Amino acid sequence: MAKMYHKEKSIQLKSSASALYNNLSVLRIAPRCLTYFTVVHANVVNMVSASWDGLNYSHRQLQSKEGNVATSSSLIMQAAWCVLPSRDLLVLTSQKGIQMYESDGSIMVYWHALDTPETPTAKAVFARGIAAVREKYICVGVSSGSVLVFDVPSKGSNITLSEVLEEHKEAITDMASECSGNLECIADLVSADDSGLLCVWKSGEDFQLLNKIPGFDTSCSSVKLWKGTVIAGYGTGQIRLYEGVTGILHAEVNAHARWIYSLDIAPFTGLLISAAEDSWVRVWHLSLTPETNSVEIEHMYNECVTDTQICGAKFCDGDGYAFAVTGYDLSEIIRYTQA
Amino acid sequence: MSQRTLPLLIINLGGEMIYILDQRLRAQDENDDKTQRGRWTDADRKRVMNDIVGTMFNKAFLEELLRPQDLYSHRALRTVLTRIAHASIMRLNLASMDKLYDLMTMAFKYQIALCPRPQDLLLITFNHMDTIKELVKDNPSLVNQINEAQRQLIEVYTPISDGEFQLIRHTLLVLFQDMQIRVSIFLKENIQNPNGHFVLQTSGPVPYGFEVPGLIRWFNAKGREVRRTRFPSGGSYVSAVRQGSFDLSGDRVTLLGTNMYSTPSPEEMDPSTTSKSQRKAKQADTMPNPLAKEELNLLAKLMGGMEVQKLSNVDAAFKVNLLALDQEEEGIGISEGTEHQSSRVINIQATQDQLASTELARIAGEFDEGGIPTEGLGNKGDDLLAMMDEL
Numbered sequence: 001m002a003k004m005y006h007k008e009k010s011i012q013l014k015s016s017a018s019a020l021y022n023n024l025s026v027l028r029i030a031p032r033c034l035t036y037f038t039v040v041h042a043n044v045v046n047m048v049s050a051s052w053d054g055l056n057y058s059h060r061q062l063q064s065k066e067g068n069v070a071t072s073s074s075l076i077m078q079a080a081w082c083v084l085p086s087r088d089l090l091v092l093t094s095q096k097g098i099q100m101y102e103s104d105g106s107i108m109v110y111w112h113a114l115d116t117p118e119t120p121t122a123k124a125v126f127a128r129g130i131a132a133v134r135e136k137y138i139c140v141g142v143s144s145g146s147v148l149v150f151d152v153p154s155k156g157s158n159i160t161l162s163e164v165l166e167e168h169k170e171a172i173t174d175m176a177s178e179c180s181g182n183l184e185c186i187a188d189l190v191s192a193d194d195s196g197l198l199c200v201w202k203s204g205e206d207f208q209l210l211n212k213i214p215g216f217d218t219s220c221s222s223v224k225l226w227k228g229t230v231i232a233g234y235g236t237g238q239i240r241l242y243e244g245v246t247g248i249l250h251a252e253v254n255a256h257a258r259w260i261y262s263l264d265i266a267p268f269t270g271l272l273i274s275a276a277e278d279s280w281v282r283v284w285h286l287s288l289t290p291e292t293n294s295v296e297i298e299h300m301y302n303e304c305v306t307d308t309q310i311c312g313a314k315f316c317d318g319d320g321y322a323f324a325v326t327g328y329d330l331s332e333i334i335r336y337t338q339a
Numbered sequence: 340m341s342q343r344t345l346p347l348l349i350i351n352l353g354g355e356m357i358y359i360l361d362q363r364l365r366a367q368d369e370n371d372d373k374t375q376r377g378r379w380t381d382a383d384r385k386r387v388m389n390d391i392v393g394t395m396f397n398k399a400f401l402e403e404l405l406r407p408q409d410l411y412s413h414r415a416l417r418t419v420l421t422r423i424a425h426a427s428i429m430r431l432n433l434a435s436m437d438k439l440y441d442l443m444t445m446a447f448k449y450q451i452a453l454c455p456r457p458q459d460l461l462l463i464t465f466n467h468m469d470t471i472k473e474l475v476k477d478n479p480s481l482v483n484q485i486n487e488a489q490r491q492l493i494e495v496y497t498p499i500s501d502g503e504f505q506l507i508r509h510t511l512l513v514l515f516q517d518m519q520i521r522v523s524i525f526l527k528e529n530i531q532n533p534n535g536h537f538v539l540q541t542s543g544p545v546p547y548g549f550e551v552p553g554l555i556r557w558f559n560a561k562g563r564e565v566r567r568t569r570f571p572s573g574g575s576y577v578s579a580v581r582q583g584s585f586d587l588s589g590d591r592v593t594l595l596g597t598n599m600y601s602t603p604s605p606e607e608m609d610p611s612t613t614s615k616s617q618r619k620a621k622q623a624d625t626m627p628n629p630l631a632k633e634e635l636n637l638l639a640k641l642m643g644g645m646e647v648q649k650l651s652n653v654d655a656a657f658k659v660n661l662l663a664l665d666q667e668e669e670g671i672g673i674s675e676g677t678e679h680q681s682s683r684v685i686n687i688q689a690t691q692d693q694l695a696s697t698e699l700a701r702i703a704g705e706f707d708e709g710g711i712p713t714e715g716l717g718n719k720g721d722d723l724l725a726m727m728d729e730l
Contacts, residue, residue: 019512042513073409075340075513095340120342120407124506171502194502219502235456235501236549251557254550257541257576258455259505279539280552280573297555299570307532307539309452328452329516329536 004283004301005323006339010332011048014059015041017311017326020077021128021221021261022174024312024326024333027081027088027103035316036103037333038079038090039326045079045092047105048333060105064094066113075126082132086154091138093127098140098148100159109157112150114142129175133189133203137162141172147191147199149207165207170194173221179267180227186210187244190230192220198230200244213247222263224272227288229295231272233260239274241286241295250295256280262313266320271300273323275313279305281325281336305334340510341503342407346492347464348416348511349404351450351596353395353423354467355443360424361388361474362600383428385477390427392475396484405495410510441520448515449530450595452537455546457504459593461496462583465489466596469588489587497585524599541574547582 017023017039027036033052038045047060064074074096081103082089088103100110116125127148129141138150138159145168151160170193178185187210188203196215202208213230222233229250230242237256242249256276264273265286272284283301288294308327316322322337364384394400411419417440424431424439431439450463468489475481499507519535530538545551552572559565583592 016517018516019509042516075510077340120409122342122407124341124503126340170500171506173502194500217500219500219505235505237545237552238550248560249558249562251555253556254552254554257545257549257552257572257574259457278552278574279541299555302571302573304541304573307536309539328512329519 003339005303005336008322008335008337009054010334011037011050011057011324013039013041013046013048013331013333014061015044015046016329016331018042018075019309019311019328022078022080022312024262024314024324025080026314026316026324027083028317036081037324038081039312039333040076040079043073043075043094045076045105047090049104062090062092062099062101062105064092064096065099065108065111066096077126077128078130080130082130082138082152084132084138084152085135087152089132089138089152091130091140093130093140095124095126098127100138100150110150110159112140112148112161124171126171129172129191131175131177131189133177137203139175139177139189139191141168141175141191141193143171145169145172145193147172147175162205163207165191165199165201165209167191167199167209167212168193168195168197170197173219174223176223176225178225178228179265181267182227185228187225187228190223190225190244192223192232194219196220196232196234198223198232198242200230200247210245211247213242221260224263224265226265226267226270226286229286229288231263231265231286233263233274233276235259237276237278239263241297243293243295251297253284253297255282258309261311264314264323266315266318268318269320271315271320272297273313273315273320275310275325277309279308279310281305281310281313281323283320283323303336340513341507342409343495343499343503344410344507344510345408346401346404346495347460347507348410348447348514349419350395350464350488350492351447351467352416352420352443354464354471354596355446356420356424356439357388357391357395357471357474358598358600359439359442360391360429362598364388364429385475387427387429388474389478389481391423392471393481393484394423394426396481396488398484398487401488401491405491410514413514442522444515444518445520445522445525446599448512448518449525449537451508451511451515453539453595454508455593456548457501457508458499459546459583459595460504460508461492461585462591462593463596464492465585466591466593469591470596470598486587493585493587528599542576544577544580547579549579551576551578 018041020040023040025038029036035050035052037048037050043064045062047062049058064076066074074094076092076094079090079092082091090101090103090105092099096116097111097113099108101108114125114127124143126143127140128143131139133139136152138152140148140150142148145166147165148161149163149165151162153159168191173192173194175189175191177189178187186202187200189201191199196218198213198220199209200211202210219235220232221235224231225244228244230244232240232242237254237258237260239253239255239260240249241251255274256278258277260274260276262275270286272286273281274284275281281303282299285298285300287296305325305327308330310325310327312326314324316324322335325334361384364379364387420440421436451460454460454463468485472482472485521535522531525531526533532538553569555568555570556564557566580592584590
């Protein structure tokens with residue numbers, strides 16, 4: 001059987017990837033034939049812009065704000081692009097707060113400081129979990145379990161905190177918005193936390209909680225929402241597929257031998273990619289049958305990234321034609337393309 | 340990130356340090372040259388071990404570690420560990436301390452990276468503590484001290500969720516990021532690649548509580564399994580073994596954190612595999628960062644008050660070479676490599692009462708109160724408590 005994907009030339013990074021969940025974000029800019037990648041290294045975000053012809057690479061590094069004060073550092077937990085109809089923003093979440101930049105990282109348009117206690121408490125304080133929802137919301141999770149909803153105008157820096165959602169009791173790990181492009185889907189956002197709890201939301205002036213799917217006391221480190229199906233990756237190496245609105249479990253996959261760090265969906269084809277600390281990247285195919293309301297998941301491909309604890313894996317395009325991978329202590333983005 | 344990382348960091352790194360120092364002191368005793376000016380006897384080794392372990396598990400020190408706080412920088416960490424190493428009659432020069440630190444950190448980095456589940460970090464810590472207890476078993480009060488420390492760790496860390504433990508682990512991995520020092524014993528055992536990255540197996544038992552990859556199960560609306568299929572996982576994984584014990588004592592199951600230096604292999608004993616070469620001392624930073632200074636000041640206060648028992652018949656000017664440069668190298672556990680960038684190996688020198696003139700020495704000097712303390716431990720304890728109250 002011919003291999004589904006083959007390895008391409010890697011992209012070099014200015015510094016290595018830190019061990020963090022979902023530590024790779026990709027933004028495809030078709031009009032300029034460019035793809036942007038971001039990878040977090042401690043208190044710095046490495047941005048690389050790669051031209052599609054493979055000839056031009058440019059690098060930029062963004063620092064976490066208030067990380068250079070002598071009293072403490074501010075490590076970045078996650079960096080991700082938020083694609084809204086009118087604009088794309090790059091969002092950084094750290095121990096101190098939330099930074100939002102224009103998509104090329106050139107200008108910071110917004111800063112939201114977290115309430116940090118004066119003396120350190122046993123429970124860490126940080127922001128983590130980033131999702132763009134519908135036309136104008138950016139949602140960010142916090143270690144307390146809160147989900148902050150920001151209202152984003154079509155241009156300018158007049159971003160405001162519109163709502164705080166308080167359903168989770170444990171630290172938010174990841175969030176995802178409906179990515180199929182289907183406007184009929186009721187559920188717009190899913191949030192996940194360290195207890196494995198999944199909350200499914202409908203966006204609006206006031207966000208509405210549609211469902212709470214309890215966890216099994218295992219952290220859900222990565223989550224996706226596609227055609228109303230929640231795809232959740234857990235610390236136990238399992239992936240679960242739930243129907244978002246009802247909470248019905250469709251399927252459970254014993255996918256990895258170590259903690260899952262990253263999930264991604266190619267919305268046009270239903271390809272799913274999962275990556276874990278066990279060095280494996282696996283590609284699956286999801287299909288939905290609306291008549292029977294059933295979900296099918298089929299295993300397609302395995303790739304072993306030798307001696308690497310993978311911390312990020314994302315498709316580079318909506319069809320899943322190519323994907324990129326990052327690993328702890330690796331100073332490169334490894335790329336694969338369909339053969 | 341996590342505010343609860345420091346105790347695990349110090350105890351595990353300290354544990355690795357104790358393994359290495361113990362092994363080197365034993366080697367010195369076995370391969371002794373009687374014409375040498377100083378001798379390290381087994382009694383000396385035990386004394387050094389007792390002093391070092393006593394310092395590391397000092398009650399006030401542990402309390403300070405257990406306070407929620409940010410992780411220390413490498414510089415501050417190194418200073419703490421150097422002070423612990425110098426808690427007795429043994430002194431390490433700067434070059435040796437450099438190498439000891441490199442070896443300790445790479446060993447712990449390996450343990451953190453390969454830790455099957457984040458909470459197994461605690462099992463690794465307990466492995467270190469179990470082995471240390473064994474090393475000082477002739478000293479019941481010290482064993483009690485360690486047990487007490489272990490009880491405190493159990494109390495603090497048992498309620499922590501796997502997600503929070505992963506945060507601790509991620510915080511530690513940031514500290515050790517980009518450290519790719521090649522360690523001879525790791526290269527030999529095939530745990531490390533020539534490029535410095537650790538070898539990760541895609542076979543063996545899955546962690547406790549995990550399922551072997553390869554199964555997909557489908558459920559109906561009522562939650563009943565209706566179908567199952569298999570897929571090729573690519574690796575050769577088997578079911579999990581039993582869980583390690585998180586109690587005061589018990590089978591920890593994992594070998595991570597146990598003493599890998601305790602039994603030398605035949606090749607390592609062969610002097611012909613070693614070669615002599617000069618090692619350049621690392622440049623000490625001249626500018627301490629403000630955070631490190633704060634940490635050092637606090638620790639200086641705490642550790643300066645600790646009593647170090649010295650036998651009255653030890654001549655303070657007595658010079659001892661643990662491993663003199665002009666002697667033939669032993670290769671036990673740690674062998675010499677070639678003078679090559681890609682295969683730096685560790686060679687430890689320890690001398691009694693020989694301090695290099697560096698900032699480190701100055702700091703160590705700050706801690707030494709000079710002479711033999713005559714006050715009873717009770718008075719010192721009061722001073723320490725008073726200091727803690729002021730914090």
